[in-house]
Amino acid sequence: MSRSVHDAPLPELLLPQTQLQRDARELARHYEGVFSPQTVERVVFESYAALRRTARVTAHLPSLSRRFATDRLKALAQAEGRVDKDVPEVLFICVQNSGRSQMAAALMADRSEGRVHVRSAGSLPASGIDENCRAAMAEVGLDLTSEYPKPLTDDVVAAADVVISMGCGDACAVYPGKRYLDWDVSDPAGQDLDRVRSIRDDIDDRVRQALPEIVGMTPATAPGAPSSGGATREAASP
Structure with a gap:
């Protein structure tokens, strides 16, 4: 037929x-x-x-x-x-945007109580959020079920006031007038839930330490062109 x-x-x-x-x-x-x-x-x-x-x-x-x-x-x-930007913009980046950067973004968004706007992205994004990261965040009342890994694009880097790398090194463009931090955080991929909880708590401590200074920043309004210099890059202490 x-x-x-x-x-x-x-x-x-x-x-x-x-x-x-x-x-x-x-x-x-x-x-x-x-x-x-x-x-x-x-x-x-x-x-x-x-x-x-x-x-x-x-x-x-x-x-x-x-x-x-x-x-x-x-x-x-x-x-x-x-x-205009009403509050400072923070971008967390890692390789897959399925674990560390997702947890960091959720924690900073929650801890800042609207005083910071947060994005996250990955240099080589995975196909989904790590299940143990999702579970560990649910334990502290933060829901990642609607989140998804996003590729790193120049527009989100250019919009950020603070760019925090969590494992992708120099994979993103460097723009003048921004603050770049490198957080040496363990990769939760393939780790058991107890280890992921420890990584979550490490990230939470770093977020709480960084937040007062970030909240006090004046959001940048002038656009900047990509550059190999002119920006502040530093390693943040744990």
Whole structure:
């Protein structure tokens, strides 16, 4: 029995493309006067493509892509001085953005009580959040179930006032006028839950020590170009 055209399988990207175009139109309306529709559409489709490279399940990828694109557009607007920053921006980066940087971002967002805005990203993002990291954070009342690994992009680095590396070294661009910290934190990947709890507590101690100075910072408003110097990079003590 022959199938109607309604029964025929659709090309893999047809439905995502329709959804992505709809998201791009909505975000373009939100950013009217800030970015052109073409710029917004490019960021939306780039965000989808970046997340799809490591995704194990693609069912919710368009919605995650919209979240990722929305945050990138906000970061780009901040970096270019098109919108103001009310509080300091902190970016945590590690290799996979599935453990250390996710825990650090959640802890700083919670401990700062809205006085800091936090992002996280990875130089080689994994396909999902480490389950023991998720469990360890749930024990202290912080839910990572809606989080996802995100690739490191120049826009989020440019928007940050403080960039804290947790294992990716110099994988991100260096912009003048920003503070760069290197935290020597153990990798929770493959560790048992007790070890991950210890890593969580180490990160929490570092967050609490760093927070007063970060909260006291004045958010930078002037955009800076990538550079090999002119920024402050230091290793923070445990």
